[in-house]
Amino acid sequence: xxxxxxxxxxxxxxxxxxxxxxxxxxxxxxxxxxxxxxxxxxxxxxxxxxxxxxxxxxxxxxxxxxxxxxxxxxxxxxxxxxxxxxxxxxxxxxxxxxxxxxxxxxxxxxxxxxxxxxxxxxxxxxxxxxxxxxxxxxxxxxxxxxxxxxxxxxxxxxxxxxxxxxxxxxxxxxxxxxxxxxxxxxxxxxxxxxxxxxxxxxxxxxxxxxxxxxxxxxxxxxxxxxxxxxxxxxxxxxxxxxxxxxxxxxxxxxxxxxxxxxxxxxxxxxxxxxxxxxxxxxxxxxxxxxxxxxxxxxxxxxxxxxxxxxxxxxxxxxxxxxxxxxxxxxxxxxxxxxxxxxxxxxxxxxxxxxxxxxxxxxxxxxxxxxxxxxxxxxxxxxxxxxxxxxxxxxxxxx
Amino acid sequence: xxxxxxxxxxxxxxxxxxxxxxxxxxxxxxxxxxxxxxxxxxxxxxxxxxxxxxxxxxxxxxxxxxxxxxxxxxxxxxxxxxxxxxxxxxxxxxxxxxxxxxxxxxxxxxxxxxxxxx
Amino acid sequence: xxxxxxxxxxxxxxxxxxxxxxxxxxxxxxxxxxxxxxxxxxxxxxxxxxxxxxxxxxxxxxxxxxxxxxxxxxxxxxxxxxxxxxxxxxxxxxxxxxxxxxxxxxxxxxxxxxxxxxxxxxxxxxxxxxxxxxxxxxxxxxxxxxxxxxxxxxxxxxxxxxxxxx
Numbered sequence: 001x002x003x004x005x006x007x008x009x010x011x012x013x014x015x016x017x018x019x020x021x022x023x024x025x026x027x028x029x030x031x032x033x034x035x036x037x038x039x040x041x042x043x044x045x046x047x048x049x050x051x052x053x054x055x056x057x058x059x060x061x062x063x064x065x066x067x068x069x070x071x072x073x074x075x076x077x078x079x080x081x082x083x084x085x086x087x088x089x090x091x092x093x094x095x096x097x098x099x100x101x102x103x104x105x106x107x108x109x110x111x112x113x114x115x116x117x118x119x120x121x122x123x124x125x126x127x128x129x130x131x132x133x134x135x136x137x138x139x140x141x142x143x144x145x146x147x148x149x150x151x152x153x154x155x156x157x158x159x160x161x162x163x164x165x166x167x168x169x170x171x172x173x174x175x176x177x178x179x180x181x182x183x184x185x186x187x188x189x190x191x192x193x194x195x196x197x198x199x200x201x202x203x204x205x206x207x208x209x210x211x212x213x214x215x216x217x218x219x220x221x222x223x224x225x226x227x228x229x230x231x232x233x234x235x236x237x238x239x240x241x242x243x244x245x246x247x248x249x250x251x252x253x254x255x256x257x258x259x260x261x262x263x264x265x266x267x268x269x270x271x272x273x274x275x276x277x278x279x280x281x282x283x284x285x286x287x288x289x290x291x292x293x294x295x296x297x298x299x300x301x302x303x304x305x306x307x308x309x310x311x312x313x314x315x316x317x318x319x320x321x322x323x324x325x326x327x328x329x330x331x332x333x334x335x336x337x338x339x340x341x342x343x344x345x346x347x348x349x350x351x352x353x354x355x356x357x358x359x360x361x362x363x364x365x366x367x368x369x370x371x372x373x374x375x376x377x378x379x380x381x382x383x384x385x386x387x388x389x390x391x392x393x394x395x396x397x398x
Numbered sequence: 399x400x401x402x403x404x405x406x407x408x409x410x411x412x413x414x415x416x417x418x419x420x421x422x423x424x425x426x427x428x429x430x431x432x433x434x435x436x437x438x439x440x441x442x443x444x445x446x447x448x449x450x451x452x453x454x455x456x457x458x459x460x461x462x463x464x465x466x467x468x469x470x471x472x473x474x475x476x477x478x479x480x481x482x483x484x485x486x487x488x489x490x491x492x493x494x495x496x497x498x499x500x501x502x503x504x505x506x507x508x509x510x511x512x513x514x515x516x
Numbered sequence: 517x518x519x520x521x522x523x524x525x526x527x528x529x530x531x532x533x534x535x536x537x538x539x540x541x542x543x544x545x546x547x548x549x550x551x552x553x554x555x556x557x558x559x560x561x562x563x564x565x566x567x568x569x570x571x572x573x574x575x576x577x578x579x580x581x582x583x584x585x586x587x588x589x590x591x592x593x594x595x596x597x598x599x600x601x602x603x604x605x606x607x608x609x610x611x612x613x614x615x616x617x618x619x620x621x622x623x624x625x626x627x628x629x630x631x632x633x634x635x636x637x638x639x640x641x642x643x644x645x646x647x648x649x650x651x652x653x654x655x656x657x658x659x660x661x662x663x664x665x666x667x668x669x670x671x672x673x674x675x676x677x678x679x680x681x682x
Contacts, residue, residue, distance in 0.1 A: 004404075011408045019416070061424045066432065075543070077421075084417040092409035111405040115643045119476060119570035120406075123557075126469075126578025130550065130585070137543070137589050149589065153458050156465040156582055163472040170479035176644045242424040246417055369515040372461070376513040380468075381504075384497065387475070394482060395490045400566050400643070407521065456677060459590055462583045463673045467666055469579040473571050474659070477648030485652055492652055492660070499663040503670040510674055 006107050011092075014111055018091055022252045023053035029357045036361040047310040057245075065241035068139075075138035080239065080246030083131030087253035090124045093117040094260045095179045097270045097341030102334055108179065109270075109341060117178040118170070121261060122163055125216060129155050131250065132218075136235035147234025150224050150368060155216055157375040162212035164383035168205040168390040169196040169265045182269030191275075195268035201393065205386050206266040208379060210352075213258035215375070217251060219356055221363040224371055259352035260345075267348045270341035281329025281336045284343045288322030460512055471500055518636040522562050529555035542588045546581060553577040563634065565642035 027042060027049065034041025042049025067076060097109030114120065129152045136148015173181040173196070187194045196202045215222040224234075231237075236247045263269060272280035292315040299311035325343070328336025366374070474496070482489050507513060532551030539545045553576040561569040651659050 088413035123573035372515040466579045481648035503667045
């Protein structure tokens with residue numbers, strides 16, 4: 001009974017945090033790209049556009065939802081549903097932090113802890129093709145169908161190198177359970193964190209995985225399905241209102257999933273690169289205090305009147321979070337273990353998400369024949385080779 | 399059921415309910431005034447010509463059939479990877495033989511030019 | 517818990533299977549087949565075969581059905597005629613189906629030796645480790661032969677598609 005209640009609470013929490021993150025990821029993306037291009041980005045709704053996601057939701061909700069005459073209605077509605085539902089589902093096997101014991105409740109930070117975690121993620125992401133292919137087909141529009149077909153072919157082509165790139169760290173960890181994979185990456189080797197990307201020698205594998213991840217999530221430079229200048233918007237040309245939002249939500253959810261998987265497989269999951277738990281807690285606290293200090297500094301030289309109020313408020317909140325990390329480091333180690341794990345998992349995932357956004361602001365798009373050539377003639381053999389070499393060295397080590 | 403799958407089914411319900419609820423609530427608040435022009439296929443303002451469901455390049459078919467074949471191969475790699483420490487050198491040889499046969503096929507397909515997207 | 521999930525997904529599997537044969541549009545049928553594959557994966561899982569469940573999703577639902585969908589989309593296969601309208605189907609098909617179902621029930625119930633009923637949680641050897649051990653030690657030869665089988669599939673696919681490439 002207790003287990004079921006804890007599970008219910010955790011499921012609700014994860015769903016809430018995931019959906020909020022999805023909304024704010026879009027704000028982050030717009031802000032980052034804006035600053036790369038020397039603009040300010042969302043600014044009007046709330047301080048620094050922080051309420052922009054809310055405004056977007058209201059706007060998309062109240063927008064007229066057109067279902068064109070010529071579409072296949074059932075599949076037209078089913079496609080965005082499938083896309084969102086499958087994209088959200090994979091997050092349920094990601095471990096966010098270690099097993100902790102707070103208030104006498106012992107639990108894993110993360111929802112499901114299953115033996116075939118990574119395979120389940122692969123399976124669900126391979127099902128993700130249907131949402132896009134069906135959307136393209138059901139729309140009964142030349143642009144949509146072309147976008148849907150391209151996207152489906154691209155996603156299946158990059159799924160192979162992705163699976164092969166995943167297989168290499170599995171040889172090191174000897175498990176398909178994501179929690180066990182993270183556990184094998186604990187500790188350090190002469191000061192180098194024992195993560196698969198460093199001591200496992202998976203740098204090459206990590207890059208292969210990330211490239212495949214960009215293609216799987218249809219992000220620039222692989223966003224051929226929605227190449228604006230040739231296909232208008234690809235598979236979602238005919239979509240509006242919440243159904244349109246669904247595809248975007250699915251894209252961001254997929255981004256979070258692949259970044260989490262990269263963190264778990266290659267970057268040591270929730271493990272801190274700083275050996276001692278207290279030290280890692282102090283580091284997290286320092287990061288927060290530095291951020292708060294920056295906010296206080298800017299509040300002193302505020303360019304706009306409301307910054308004088310909003311900056312210190314956020315500064316106080318962030319330094320409060322920093323204080324919790326300090327307390328975790330010195331007063332309450334059980335809490336410290338939990339929040340440190342979450343901090344490092346979150347930090348790594350967020351850095352990878354930032355790379356996704358950064359690359360979107362930087363790189364142009366591939367041509368379609370280049371994209372397919374790259375998948376089959378470089379990615380596939382390279383990933384296979386990477387896996388075989390890994391196997392060879394692991395066998396050599398005994 | 400093996401241990402630990404319960405949360406997945408719980409999350410499955412949430413993940414299914416969320417898009418349904420979102421689309422239904424949107425239905426309650428949004429306006430709806432369809433007109434003939436709005437409901438036409440979007441082709442940059444020009445009237446749509448012909449049917450969109452024509453026949454498309456056979457490349458897509460070749461890619462997907464090759465994907466099915468090599469996907470079966472990768473699925474075999476996972477149970478091998480989790481048993482690798484026990485298998486050791488024996489495992490390396492096993493998988494090398496398995497992959498060698500498939501790489502022959504891959505090279506042959508490449509020579510045939512099926513991997514080039516023209 | 518297992519029983520509830522079993523009933524839900526078994527019903528879904530049967531409903532999808534019926535949809536598969538009763539629908540007239542090939543895309544509807546293909547999607548129903550995906551539904552069958554998905555619910556079969558859950559049924560495997562309930563019986564303890566974790567790895568098979570995942571492989572079912574990856575290979576059948578995620579790869580083979582994508583191929584089906586591609587072929588249907590590429591050939592632009594249209595709606596089929598409703599077969600129920602043909603008198604042969606309506607008057608002979610129904611009785612034949614009922615007879616076949618009856619024959620199956622009879623064969624399974626009365627001629628096969630009585631089987632121990634399966635219960636949830638009996639089988640525990642379905643994890644990836646156990647499967648790996650079985651494939652790579654006990655069934656090594658069939659595994660290696662599989663690669664030849666896959667090679668034949670590659671050759672076959674290319675020969676079939678070559679007409680179109682040239």
